Amino acid sequence: MAEDRLRAGGGRPGAWIWISAIVVMLIGVALAVGGVWLITLGGSWYYVAAAIGFIVTGVLLVMRRPLALWLYALVVLGTLAWAVWEIGFDWWPLAARGDIIFLVGLWLLMPWITRRLTAAGRPPAAWRGAGLALSASLAVAAVAGVVALASDLHDQAGSLPGAQAAAGQTGGGGVPVDDWQAYGHSSLGDRYSPLTQITPDNADTLKVAWTYHTGDIRGPGDPVETTYELTPLKIGQTVYICTPHDWAIALDADTGAQKWKFDPRIEERKNLQHLTCRGVSYHEQAPGEAAAPNGECPQRIFLPTADARLIALDAKTGQPCPGFGQNGTVNLWEGMADPKAHAGMYYSTSPPVVTRDLVIIAGEVTDNYSTDEPSGVIRAYDVNTGKLVWNFDPGNPDQTAPIGPGQSYTKNSPNSWIVSSADEQLGLVYIPLGNQTPDQWGADRPPNTERFSSSIIALDIATGKLRWVYQTVHHDLWDMDVPSQPSLVDLDTAQGKVPALVQSTKRGDIYVLDRRTGTPIIPAPERPVPQGAVPPDHSAPTQPFSELTFLQPPLQESDMWGATPFDQLACRVRFRSLRYDGIFTPPSLQGSIVYPGNFGIIDWGGLAVDPVRQIAFANPDYFAFYSKLSPRKQTGQAEQGGAPTSNGGAEQQKADELGGNPMFGTPYSVDMGPLVSPLGLPCQRPPWGYVAGVDLKSGKIAWMHRNGTIRDSAPVPLPFRMGVPSLGGPIVTAGGVAFLTSTLDYYVRAYDVTTGRQLWEDRLPAGAQATPITYRSAATGRQYLVVVAGGHGSLGTKPGDSIIAYDLPGRG
Incomplete structure (x- = not known):
């Protein structure tokens, strides 16, 4: 009797089939709702077809029909065929399309399900043929998964020209071989060291030599974007660093012992x-x-300090140099209009360029807050006295003589927030410019803004006079600032050796220009781009597209991703709901996809260039964003701009509290951010980050490999090498090794520059969104690698305060 009840589905074990049927039907309903929505937007019909399969399977389970397994086998095979047709044997997109479906199939093969599929009048073994069919379909799916897992459709193998034996004999830009004397190693900005002690053959033996903790930890009142983006310097036997709160510290190059520390006691503003x-x-x-x-x-x-000062310190003692400015300090608010109203909205996050007898400095302004913001002026001061020698204001470019008393620089002119480069032989300084804020609205931009935004300018070092300008984005509505220090290298061309400037960009194009004239060496023809900006704004009809580029094809619905079919479906709906016509889709009231995103394919870390081999090492990223314009009510005082304080009106308060982008002075605010699924995962399929090698002479990308794991980004520490974004830059050496720390997982890694093969990695105690350096000690002869692991607030990486040096065991 008991056996008969179980066979008929009665009793407690039979409850599983009801529960399973309900779950399967609920999955079907969820897919149906999202699938119908997607169809109305012009998207794939697959989800509705799959929903029907799930719902009918659930009904057949309730009826205890073995046909349920046959039908589900068709769902598995149909899903596999559709997935392979859409994306091929690409493991992560394939797995996301089929993971839930595969697991449900395994569950339906459990004996507490299959042995209930024996309705009255059917033999007890009636389920076996159906079970065999479902098992076979799952086996086929598993084989496809193994094939995809063994494939790497995103790897581009290749090699760069080999190392040259004489590469390590001299330093570049006048820097001694042992040192790292400027942000980009020298004023050339190539991030290249001529040292050869660390090689592809021994890099895997690197060990920690010393660690120093700065003690500067992010506090509860600090802004979200409190970051350690530091690139140290090494001069003689001393390493020089600064911290987010602008402490300057000198360390012994061999031991990491502190020599001195200077705290400028910055005036912090909320x-x-x-x-x-x-x-x-x-x-x-x-x-x-x-x-x-x-x-x-x-x-x-x-x-440079966060309260807009430039301080000169004695490199030996850390004490201010009293003859520079006022007791060692130049106030960068001098000449700025309305400094009290704009307090906190301007300072230099990047080190100045020191060239000849000048220190040349620019600054960043608050992004997307208003049309009433500080000037983007670039100024040159005498290195000894701090006297202003010249000023280049992009809003008033012809007047470079120091402004007089009572005069002020043009408000809200395009600014430069990253490091510049200099060629002292040509007498030129090369300055990357950002956009005039706000970034997503340009209806009222004056002619000089249209001329200089998102461009590279060459100024005469002695006078600040403009020599040439090259614009990378016309009428920029996407925050596509020129974000990184230009790299200066002499290139061999068919016309002989040419002094070149290599400029990486957020949009992924690498512009290679003759640095004497700004003329492209690698062609960058103008091409039509999408139109239809919100009136009265407009879009530029064309943009310059370099033939050397990391730009990938436009996104498609099939590129949408998620950990499960459900969040992938949500991303497909979002993709179809937003406006997207490819790169340079204008911001819209509907909402637009920004790809490449504001994060940039290459951001402030830039490239590392080997000037001898004439090659470059890069770490490109791929991460879509969105932007959506929203009409705003006029709020009187807040509409006049000014500092984002809590007393500027209700709307201004809300913008402060929510970290919004109010764009005061324009008809709209803008909502913007990464394009992610309801689970917070990227909506586009991986990889999201690579390392890559570029042959600058041929203008070709030689190799490209996924880089980094999701260990520190996933809810559980899974070391899957999916390729993750990196914010920060690489360095290269004459020894043929490149180093990079800036991925979202907490590692420092070494690579063979020739092939991109990873040679070594070491776990770091915190996020390391910074660019490392390498140097050699004159005292011990040891070559060190120094990395900074302090975290990045806006990326959510673990904060810290570590400066870590590595060297080769037994050296010296």
């Missing part, structure tokens, strides 16, 4: 958008150069 210091700058009095008053500070460190 409206600071960033709190970071990417580095300090160095100047040493050259033979024949005019000495500082009283011979003070023959070697000096220049420290």
